[in-house]
Amino acid sequence: MLRYLFVDLLLPILLFFFVRAALRNLFSGTRTPISQRPVNPPPPPVPAGGELKKDPVCGTYVSTAASITRTVGGKVIYFCSKECRDKYR
Numbered sequence: 001m002l003r004y005l006f007v008d009l010l011l012p013i014l015l016f017f018f019v020r021a022a023l024r025n026l027f028s029g030t031r032t033p034i035s036q037r038p039v040n041p042p043p044p045p046v047p048a049g050g051e052l053k054k055d056p057v058c059g060t061y062v063s064t065a066a067s068i069t070r071t072v073g074g075k076v077i078y079f080c081s082k083e084c085r086d087k088y089r
Contacts (some may be wrong), residue, residue: 053078057087 005063050065059082067078068085 055080055084057084062066 008020021070050063053064053067054061055067056077056079058080062078062080064078067080068082070077070079070085070088079088
């Protein structure tokens with residue numbers, strides 16, 4: 001009777017829980033809960049539209065709303081990036 005209880009009932013139940021726990025640890029170790037995932041901040045808004053001006057350094061057309069400006073001799077010059085603005089100097 002005691003052997004039947006141990007071999008036929010208790011051992012399979014313990015084996016089932018052991019295998020289930022091992023598989024759960026194996027597959028859940030690579031997954032992070034949604035609440036712990038890093039949240040990517042939204043990209044900064046870029047104004048759309050507007051008049052296009054040509055960058056004098058690289059020749060790229062850039063929107064006047066999204067460009068980097070510099071005033072030289074009373075005239076506003078539009079640049080696509082800080083690197084182009086620095087090269088113009």
